Amino acid sequence: MRALGDTPVLITAGTAPSRNYPANQYPFRASSHFLYLAGLQLPGASLLLHDGYSRLYVPPPAPDDALWHGTLPGDEDLRAATGVDEVWPISRLALNLDTVPEPGRLPAVPVEDRTPADERVIDAIIDLRLQHDPAAIAELRRAVAVTVRAHAAGRSKTRPGARESEVRAAMEYEMLAADFTPAYSSIVTICGEVLHCHDRSGICQEGDLLLADVGAETDSGWASDVTRTWPVSGRFTASQRAIYEIVLAAQREAINAVKPGYSYRDVHLVACHTLCRGLRDEGLFVGDVDGLVERGAHALFFPHGVGHLLGLDVHDMEDLGDRAGYAPGRKRSQQFGLCYLRLDRDLQPGMAVTIEPGIYFVPAILRNEELTAPFGDSLRLDRLAHFADVRGIRIEDDVLVTETGCEVLTAAIPKAVDEIEQS
């Protein structure tokens, strides 16, 4: 409110969408802006902030709510739990809106419908949510704690003959048991080269790598986002290990570059360089690494960005578009690969980001002449056959920027190589 002067803010929590018929709903999840400020999952509620004063508007209980849903919290309970000044029935909202200037609205309306008040509010909430305070960091750690258990359960469920869906279920069990949910649709697949693979009907076979991109969300909405790739049999082949170690080195060097004041785009480029050097050393590229990276050669194997903001959304504030992810004056590149980078800001203490390099052998890219032709003989397509058993490897951790560098929040989740070296 201090940042906004006389501009009020109206933040709606939203309602649970219907699944196959109106009364059969998906689990309710309040909008992240509402959760950030109110802290409770209250369907149909709105929060009006103006001039140092906060009012929460909630739907009144239906006549038979006590029958179907039991005793619900009263206004005084809600006031105490949220810290707002007043709680009102939602029917009062329209009346009260008549007494204040036009508010800025969250969640954000589409760009073409935004008023100047909307724009001011968007900038104010980005300022708040970019750097996490200790309470937010504590919630991120709660999300991580359950994600640690989930990944341990997934690894111990993996064996030749297991269904991908069984491994995923073992991981999500840990979230559900804690009364958490998956922060996003879990990816648990032996087809690591399909970046958003949600098919889960595959059977893990000896010789496969299993890629698990699985993170928990706390009951209050805070997310984690972790990927590990491990060999189904417990042993990499030589080609798998070679590529895994390149990705691991890229991740290590990218994490080393996460420091206050450094730009996230540079962190991305650190990863690109390490990946490209590794691919060249494995004979997949020929030539000068700097030149290859500049031309975007690495993106043939690493087409996505090195990560994104993390917070109440797994891609934090993605609903606000690049206004949240890109610092003022910075714009997305048009280059294949870099165009998928979701974040380009200078890092500051309290920001949480993922660091998730990967190497993928994607047929849709490597057989696409439009994408490969510019690299001519620098790209050694004849070497691909040697890596046929790799498919896709990604290693992703959640990283908190500190005053002096960074802390890997998810460090407790072992890398496949650690384990193999111990065994």
Next chain:
Amino acid sequence: MRALGDTPVLITAGTAPSRNYPANQYPFRASSHFLYLAGLQLPGASLLLHDGYSRLYVPPPAPDDALWHGTLPGDEDLRAATGVDEVWPISRLALNLDTVPEPGRLPAVPVEDRTPADERVIDAIIDLRLQHDPAAIAELRRAVAVTVRAHAAGRSKTRPGARESEVRAAMEYEMLAADFTPAYSSIVTICGEVLHCHDRSGICQEGDLLLADVGAETDSGWASDVTRTWPVSGRFTASQRAIYEIVLAAQREAINAVKPGYSYRDVHLVACHTLCRGLRDEGLFVGDVDGLVERGAHALFFPHGVGHLLGLDVHDMEDLGDRAGYAPGRKRSQQFGLCYLRLDRDLQPGMAVTIEPGIYFVPAILRNEELTAPFGDSLRLDRLAHFADVRGIRIEDDVLVTETGCEVLTAAIPKAVDEIEQS
């Protein structure tokens, strides 16, 4: 199409709703009408049936779909899998609609917006979906098979000190491992008297009953819906056992009344009579059972209906309202209790219904003078204290009407009493 003559049908599959931001979506679930006819979960697709000819319209792949989502099925794959005559890009739909009469639409639009064509189509789909064919029954059995495992897992996870969420997670694990989903938001609670209790933070204690209303949905959308109530310690108290046996008897007698030609409202009333007699025998009512049931006394302890249709929706075709659940000419009662009965049709072979009587000690009902006063001294509120450890008990099975009677599809899921008698 035979039933509809020249009226075309346009059936949309729907799209996945967003969760906290547009790209983070809930798991997609096609509309049940679309699934019934097309059999595939195809987001954004539409089906146009007219004059003996069927056309499926699908969104074309986005340019980078192959990168993010891998190889998607082509038109010929879709044609073979769905059995339609033609597959077209969705952009063609508007053109083709220009060449046919105004179609009836599914899912149904709100009542006030319905055209005569919509009404004809609604009646035709109800006719199709009311009685399940062998393929549908096979799907219901697949849903049941996983629900059997889920309930077994839930019971073995239950112990004093376990969180409700752990028991629920153990049950849902079985669904996820099979690549199925819950058919509805699972209820796993020690507060059985809260009919739709979705709070899962409770801890199971010695002496509690745990009520688990949990059913799986197959990958093709077919539902099961099963409730069991079991003692956390493995042993009922005397009062819990007394009430449990009343519910069990009511369920047995209601199931015995499920036969072709019998009305489902009568099945409901059979349960009401048995429950009321049992409650009277336990001293909670005084007087003549027939008279008590006629006045709706049983609804003070059994406020909901004895069940509903089951199929592709857990409340099958509830999107069509009582037009599906109530036979032409029948209307919902205004009486408390009976007003919640979702189904009043004469049973026919191939119909699947749930049978789910219960007894609940709901403070919001039993302390509501408006509801209790009409029964005066027939209701013995002074006896309530004796049943304070019961809270709520429901027993629910999925029942298929056969040519001669019925088959309990979920008979493999043990009742609590069976187990105790064996021990």
